Amino acid sequence: MDNSTKKNKKIDISSGILSVLASLICIIIGLLVGLVILYCINSENALDGFSRILKGGFYLKPKGIGTVLAQTAPLIMTGLSVAFAFKTGLFNIGAAGQYTLGALGALYFALVLKMPWFVCLLAAMLFGALWGAIPGIFKAYFNVNEVITAIMFNWIGLYAVNEIIYKGVIGDMYDMKTTKTYTLRSTSPSSMIPDMGLNNLFKTKSTTIAIFIAIIIAIVVYIVINKTTFGYELKACGHNKEAARYAGINDKKNIVLSMTIAGALSGIGAGLYYLSGVAEWNPQVSTALPAMGFNGIPVALLALSNPIGVIFAALFVSHITVGGGYLPTKYFQPEIADVIIAVIIYLCAFVMLFKGMVLEAIANKKKKKDAQTQTSDMGKGAAE
Amino acid sequence: MENNDYIIEMLNITKEFPGIKANDNVTLQLRKGEIHALLGENGAGKSTLMSILFGLYQPTSGVIKKNGKEVKINNPNDANDLNIGMVHQHFKLVECFSVLDNIILGIEPAKGLFLSKKGAREKVAALSDKYGLKVDPDALVSDITVGMQQRTEILKMLYRDNEILIFDEPTAVLTPQEIEELMKIMKNLAREGKSILFITHKLNEIMEVSDRCTILRKGKYIGTVNIKDTTKEELSKMMVGRDVNFKVDKKPAKPGETVLKIENMTVPSKMHKNNAVKNVSFNVRRGEIVCIAGIDGNGQTEFVHALTGLEKMTEGKIIFDGKDITDASIRERSKSGMSHIPEDRHKHGLVLDYTLEQNMVLQRYWDDEFQKNGFIKQSAVRKYSQRLIEQYDVRSGQGPITIARSMSGGNQQKAIIAREIDKNPDLLVAVQPTRGLDVGAIEYIHSQLVAQRDKGKAVLLVSLELDEVMNVSDRILVMYEGEIVGQLDPDKTTVEELGLYMAGAKREKVPAQVN
Ligand SMILES: Nc1ncnc2c1ncn2[C@@H]1O[C@H](COP(=O)(O)OP(=O)(O)O)[C@@H](O)[C@H]1O
Ligand SMILES: [Mg+2]
Numbered sequence: 011m012d013n014s015t016k017k018n019k020k021i022d023i024s025s026g027i028l029s030v031l032a033s034l035i036c037i038i039i040g041l042l043v044g045l046v047i048l049y050c051i052n053s054e055n056a057l058d059g060f061s062r063i064l065k066g067g068f069y070l071k072p073k074g075i076g077t078v079l080a081q082t083a084p085l086i087m088t089g090l091s092v093a094f095a096f097k098t099g100l101f102n103i104g105a106a107g108q109y110t111l112g113a114l115g116a117l118y119f120a121l122v123l124k125m126p127w128f129v130c131l132l133a134a135m136l137f138g139a140l141w142g143a144i145p146g147i148f149k150a151y152f153n154v155n156e157v158i159t160a161i162m163f164n165w166i167g168l169y170a171v172n173e174i175i176y177k178g179v180i181g182d183m184y185d186m187k188t189t190k191t192y193t194l195r196s197t198s199p200s201s202m203i204p205d206m207g208l209n210n211l212f213k214t215k216s217t218t219i220a221i222f223i224a225i226i227i228a229i230v231v232y233i234v235i236n237k238t239t240f241g242y243e244l245k246a247c248g249h250n251k252e253a254a255r256y257a258g259i260n261d262k263k264n265i266v267l268s269m270t271i272a273g274a275l276s277g278i279g280a281g282l283y284y285l286s287g288v289a290e291w292n293p294q295v296s297t298a299l300p301a302m303g304f305n306g307i308p309v310a311l312l313a314l315s316n317p318i319g320v321i322f323a324a325l326f327v328s329h330i331t332v333g334g335g336y337l338p339t340k341y342f343q344p345e346i347a348d349v350i351i352a353v354i355i356y357l358c359a360f361v362m363l364f365k366g367m368v369l370e371a372i373a374n375k376k377k378k379k380d381a382q383t384q385t386s387d388m389g390k391g392a393a394e
Numbered sequence: 395m396e397n398n399d400y401i402i403e404m405l406n407i408t409k410e411f412p413g414i415k416a417n418d419n420v421t422l423q424l425r426k427g428e429i430h431a432l433l434g435e436n437g438a439g440k441s442t443l444m445s446i447l448f449g450l451y452q453p454t455s456g457v458i459k460k461n462g463k464e465v466k467i468n469n470p471n472d473a474n475d476l477n478i479g480m481v482h483q484h485f486k487l488v489e490c491f492s493v494l495d496n497i498i499l500g501i502e503p504a505k506g507l508f509l510s511k512k513g514a515r516e517k518v519a520a521l522s523d524k525y526g527l528k529v530d531p532d533a534l535v536s537d538i539t540v541g542m543q544q545r546t547e548i549l550k551m552l553y554r555d556n557e558i559l560i561f562d563e564p565t566a567v568l569t570p571q572e573i574e575e576l577m578k579i580m581k582n583l584a585r586e587g588k589s590i591l592f593i594t595h596k597l598n599e600i601m602e603v604s605d606r607c608t609i610l611r612k613g614k615y616i617g618t619v620n621i622k623d624t625t626k627e628e629l630s631k632m633m634v635g636r637d638v639n640f641k642v643d644k645k646p647a648k649p650g651e652t653v654l655k656i657e658n659m660t661v662p663s664k665m666h667k668n669n670a671v672k673n674v675s676f677n678v679r680r681g682e683i684v685c686i687a688g689i690d691g692n693g694q695t696e697f698v699h700a701l702t703g704l705e706k707m708t709e710g711k712i713i714f715d716g717k718d719i720t721d722a723s724i725r726e727r728s729k730s731g732m733s734h735i736p737e738d739r740h741k742h743g744l745v746l747d748y749t750l751e752q753n754m755v756l757q758r759y760w761d762d763e764f765q766k767n768g769f770i771k772q773s774a775v776r777k778y779s780q781r782l783i784e785q786y787d788v789r790s791g792q793g794p795i796t797i798a799r800s801m802s803g804g805n806q807q808k809a810i811i812a813r814e815i816d817k818n819p820d821l822l823v824a825v826q827p828t829r830g831l832d833v834g835a836i837e838y839i840h841s842q843l844v845a846q847r848d849k850g851k852a853v854l855l856v857s858l859e860l861d862e863v864m865n866v867s868d869r870i871l872v873m874y875e876g877e878i879v880g881q882l883d884p885d886k887t888t889v890e891e892l893g894l895y896m897a898g899a900k901r902e903k904v905p906a907q908v909n
Contacts, residue, residue, distance in 0.1 A: 238768045242752070242759055249747040255704065256734070256742040257756045258725030 029314050032364035036312065036357040037326065044350030052341040062336045063350065066329035069336045076212025078328045080288050083220035084109075085324040087279025088306025090231050091142075091272045093315040097235055098268035099248030104145055104160025105276040106303025107167035112138035112277030113291055113300075114171045116284045120201035121192050122181030127203045127285050131223075134281030135274045141167055142273015143266060150262035156269065164299055172293035183291075190290035203285045220282035225321055227278065232317035244268055276303060400462070401426040401589050402447070402478075402558055407456035409442050411800065413791030416442040417453070418613040422591075424558065429580060429590045431600040431621075433633050434610035435832040436804020437789055440593050441483070443610070444560050447591075448480040449473040479551030480560040483567075483830075485543050487535045493546050494518060494531035497553050514553075521552045525582050526575075541572035548579065559583065560591045565599055566830045569689055570860065570893075577603050595832040597626045609633050612789075634834040642837075644844045647868035650680035653821050653852040659710035661693070661700045670696035671707070672876040678821065683843060683853040685867030685884075687860075689896050693876035694856050695737060698825050701854075702734045703727050704742075715820060728757055733819035735810055735827050737856070743810045744798045751779035751794035754813055786812035787838075804835045815842060822846050825856040840866050860889050874898045 044063065048056040067074035088105045095102035115137030119130040145159035175183050175191060185192045194202050195215075203218040211217075235241040246254040247264045254261050279302065284291065309327055313319030334346055402424040409417040416439040424430050434440050445451045447458065449467040457464050460476055467473050473480070487496050498514045515531060522529055527545045535543060544564060551559055561580070565573045580603055584590055592604060600607055601621060609616040609632045616632050630638040655677050663670035670693045678684045688694055699705035701712065703724035712720050719727055728734075736742035744753050755764050755775050764774050779794045788808045790796035798806060811827065824843060828836040843866060847853050857863050863870055863884070870882040872895040879901035882892060894900040 237770060237772075239759055239765045239770055240768060242770060246745050246748070246756070250741075250745045252741045253743065253745045253756070255724065256702075256736060257759075258723065258728050260723075 028365050028368055029316070029319070031368055033312050033314065033319070033323070035364045035368075040350055040353040040357050043353045044346070047346065047349060048342065051346070055338065055341045059337050059342050059346070062338075063330050063333040063346075065336075066331075066333035069333060072212045073214055074332055074336070076208065076214035076217035078325070078332045079208075079212070079221045080214070080216050080218070080283075080286055081328040081332060082324050083224040083286070084279040084283040084302050085305055085309055085328055086221075086224040086228055086321055087275050087282060088303050089309030089313065089320040089324050090228055090306075090317055091275035091279070092306045092310035093313060093317060093320055094231060094235070094275060095268055095272040096310060096315045097241075097248050098244045098264060099251070100146075100149070100156050100265065100268055100272075102142070102160065102269065102272045102276075103157050103307070104142065104164055104273070105279075105306045106299040106301075107160065107164035108138040108141040108273040108276035109280045109300050109303040110164075110167045110171050111141040111273075112280030113284050114174065115277060116281040117175070117183055117191055117291060118180055120194055120198050120285060121183045124198045125201060127201050130201050130285055131203070131278060131281040134277045134285075136277070138277015138280065139270045139274035142276065143270040146266040146269025149269070150265040164303075168297075168299055171291075172297075175291060176293040184293065185290075188290070189294055190292045193290060194285065194287045201285060202287055203282065216286045216288045218286040220286045224279075224282060224324075227275070228317045228321050231275070235317065276306070279303075279306075399425055401460065403459040403462075404443065404447060405457050405459065407443060407446060407458075408454045409439070409446060409451060410454045411442075411791060413796070415613050417446070417610075418615075419456075420610060420613070420615045422608050422615075423618070424589050424591060425606075426589050427584055427587050428605040429584050429592055429603050431604035431607040432591060432593045432610070433595075433597075433600060433607050433629060435612075435633060435834050436595075436807075436830075437612075437802030438610040438633075438832075439613040440610060441562055441802075444480065444562055444591065444593065447473070448478060448560060474554055474556070477555060477557040478560070479554060479556030479558070481544065481547040481551065481562065481564055483563045485547055487543055487546060489536040490534065492532050492534055493529050493538065493542070493549075496535055496546055497531075497550050499550075501554065518549060518553060521549055525552065525579055525586070527552075527579060539572075540567050541569070541575070544568070544572075544576070545579075557587075558589050558591070560593075562593050563595070563830060564592070565594055565596060569858070573599070595830070595836075597629055597833065600629065601626060611635055630833050633832065638833050638837055640833075640837075642840045642844060642865040644866075645848075647682045647847065649682040649868070650850060652677045652679050653715060654678040654854070655711075655713035656701070657711040657713070659697070659700060659707050659712070661696045661705060661707045663696065668876075669708075670876050671700065674710075674873075674876075674878055676871060676878060678852045678854050680820075680850050680852050681847055682868045683847050683855055683866055684869045684871060685855040685857055685863050686871050686873050687857060687863045687867075687892060687896060688873035690858055692873050694825070694873055696876075697873070698734075698737065698823060698856060702732065702823060728817075731820035733757075733814040733817050733822045735814050735822070735824040737825040737829075739803070739806055739810055744806060746797075746799040748798055749794065750783070750788070750790055750796045750798055750801070750809060751775050753798050753809060754779040754782055754794075757813060757817060782809075782812040782816060788812060804831045807831060807839075808835065811839060811842060815846060819851065821852045821854065823854045823856075826858060827855070828857075828859070828862060836862075860892060863892065864889060872896055874901070 045056065045060050048059050062069050067078035088109060091105045091108065092102050112134040116130045116134035119125045119133040141163060144163055145156045148154040148159045149156040174180060178184060183191045203220050205218040208217040208219070209215060235245065243254065243259045244264055246257065246259055247261050251261050283302065305327060309320055309323045312323040330350060334348065337346060400423045404420065404422045407417050407420045408415065420439070420443055422443065432440050442451060446453050447467065449469045449472050458467060459465065465476060467476065488499065491499070494511065494515060497518055503510050503514050518531055521527065527549055529542055529545050529549060530538070535546065564576060568576060577599065580590055580592065594600060604621050606618055606620055607629065608618045609629070611633060657675050659671055659674045660669050661671035674697065686694055696705060700707040703722065711718060714730060714732065717730065719730065740746060745756065755778065758764060759770065764771055776794055782788065783793065786808055789805050790801045807827070814822065828839050831839070843853050843855065855867060867884050870884055870892065871878050872880040872882065872892065874896065875898065879898070880895040882895070
């Protein structure tokens with residue numbers, strides 16, 4: 011019995027390693043395609059550009075690293091948001107809208123109510139949760155596909171938030187001079203997430219403990235999904251709704267809860283971003299949904315929906331995005347980094363396929379080895 | 395015997411899956427024109443062996459020969475090129491296509507860019523005449539009976555001029571009449587020179603149609619026998635490795651107090667406008683096995699769903715242990731002592747992507763035994779499932795952490811039965827608990843049901859199998875078109891009489907309350 015549990019562990023670990031391997035294959039192929047694109051655009055400077063992307067934040071130490079960390083925190087959250095919903099068999103394409111609502115919550119509590127940062131973060135969470143709950147309710151009680159509702163609520167959310175901020179519906183947040191919301195630093199410093207000296211360390215303005223908050227939440231999400239009865243119920247619903255019902259699990263409640271939590275995670279993401287003062291909301295140019303929300307999807311895919319994996323996937327995506335920003339604009343558009351990420355994202359859809367291929371390759375190798383030992387055994391037998 | 399007498403030979407086939415040798419040095423030789431049965435317990439490796447022949451799996455070692463020449467079958471297309479066809483246990487038909495379209499799918503005859511179905515239609519009609527395979531070529535697959543779907547699958551093979559026909563548990567899904575018909579068809583096919591590999595658990599069927607039988611046990615080859623020279627008893631002994639008792643051992647029932655009281659239950663149908671269950675009333679007492687018999691689709695499924703809370707009933711009352719549970723949730727019913735072995739183990743009984751141990755606690759994960767403050771006690775779950783696995787002999791590749799999907803049907807069913815019985819219920823609702831299982835497993839499950847009864851539990855068995863109904867139950871209620879049309883005593887009735895009630899040819903007024 012002891013022996014079998016040991017064997018079990020080994021299998022668990024190797025499956026984990028496989029997932030990492032598959033994700034790495036995606037990344038490498040994505041990077042190679044990026045290199046080819048760089049070559050096509052400007053072959054002379056391709057290698058230089060490529061190395062800048064690879065170096066990412068490290069290209070401009072230490073500031074770049076600080077920037078990467080500041081970008082990673084919200085991305086972890088939206089990645090978690092999508093991954094969490096995936097576990098329940100739901101596709102949360104609404105992370106962008108929930109993120110937008112989270113931004114409104116954070117900015118309103120900070121700029122108008124001048125609340126301390128953690129209150130603002132909670133507000134961001136609640137606003138996001140509300141926006142996640144709506145598609146969940148539609149799905150559970152009216153059987154409307156969550157993707158459709160979430161996409162609609164993305165846009166409803168975006169335009170509503172723009173209007174509310176621009177017109178000052180719930181208070182004065184909009185600065186005519188900059189055409190953005192007021193900066194937190196000058197208007198309500200106590201609403202800023204503390205930096206604990208990180209800004210000094212990285213010589214940046216917006217590297218705060220947000221990254222640690224995000225990592226802690228990722229660990230909490232991991233524990234909730236894998237170690238609790240709640241996670242057990244959620245995953246059961248995701249895998250087989252009928253069996254979950256048979257087991258007395260309230261599937262409708264779980265769908266709503268799952269989307270609500272996914273929304274809350276996205277909302278926190280926005281809070282971490284805006285309360286760190288990385289940027290201000292610009293209601294006039296924000297006519298596209300925040301990319302941070304959509305990038306949660308590839309992050310979740312790349313991580314195979316594993317919350318711990320999400321941390322690393324988000325770090326990586328931020329890393330090359332920031333690196334893309336350092337491309338010499340004379341030769342390259344910084345969007346080239348987006349192209350590479352896009353390629354990686356497309357490949358993410360194949361992560362599972364790669365995993366299968368790796369598995370097969372290993373099996374083949376083992377087979378060959380077995381065959382060899384078998385023949386040598388047979389040889390031995392004959393000799394005897 | 396000359397080698398070239400064999401149309402197909404599978405020699406020394408070994409197939410390994412993670413943690414298990416599904417086939418371990420198995421040899422199977424098929425003669426031209428014979429019906430060759432493949433017998434083995436659930437999980438013995440029969441489907442795996444046939445999947446290898448059909449190119450779905452590659453053997454770890456071993457060779458396949460056709461007409462004495464070694465062949466490589468890398469995929470089902472290769473198999474088709476070698477004239478090997480297979481009817482899977484779960485049919486692989488396109489529901490929204492017509493029968494004809496399904497038959498010609500993949501090799502559609504074309505004139506230029508256009509489909510030319512006329513020739514195909516004639517060929518199908520000819521085949522269907524020749525072998526007595528009645529189908530309606532223009533009906534949609536989703537509208538036809540399971541039997542006709544199976545005939546469609548058979549026509550699919552014949553249309554492709556397949557010579558070697560593999561039937562993987564073809565009778566598991568059929569009614570007795572349809573089985574009868576299939577047996578005839580198979581004999582016809584063999585007479586016309588087709589070679590047939592026939593997987594089944596039902597020894598009667600093997601004795602009736604096959605010429606020879608190869609037996610597997612736990613992946614290993616046990617032997618090949620001529621049916622003429624053998625008996626049912628010998629076959630089952632070879633399969634299980636011990637003597638099997640066909641008659642269920644049980645003493646007369648000693649019914650006690652009433653556990654379940656159903657009053658005027660009416661349940662609407664999802665398929666049509668009429669009610670699926672109409673005004674059904676009866677009681678089940680401690681210490682008795684009450685069996686609801688009937689042909690599939692006469693409201694049994696809806697009845698059980700309403701009883702266990704999966705579906706709402708529109709009228710009536712359910713009293714369980716003296717409490718009205720008509721509006722209770724599924725969880726409440728389960729907590730108050732109702733266990734449910736569901737009809738469809740893949741849809742309801744298991745989360746196939748969960749591990750075996752996760753499935754073992756599916757009805758109890760919320761219990762204090764397995765969780766504390768919302769955290770699952772992993773070691774308790776492991777220990778519990780290991781106990782159930784041992785006690786109920788659930789076989790799998792990797793023990794508690796085996797993914798349920800990779801387990802054989804019989805062992806999946808055993809896992810469910812272990813889980814539901816171990817809950818120590820007052821009422822055990824078992825719906826077709828032995829569907830698709832081998833005689834060893836059936837014997838075991840029947841003895842478990844009787845043991846529950848003897849412990850003073852109430853057992854409500856829903857079954858389509860006449861043998862099961864007659865052997866296991868203490869009281870039979872026949873359901874026809876959503877109504878209870880007869881109450882029979884298994885000791886005083888015959889299979890023929892039961893059949894008349896099931897077919898709706900006979901009915902009596904059943905007293906609502908039996909105490
Ligand atoms: N794809 C698979 N992966 C892992 N194990 C499998 C797979 N298919 C079958 N098995 C295992 O191989 C054994 C034989 O299964 P199967 O051939 O389906 O049995 P049978 O058809 O005789 O009931 C079972 O223990 C089953 O769990
Ligand atoms: Mg099988």
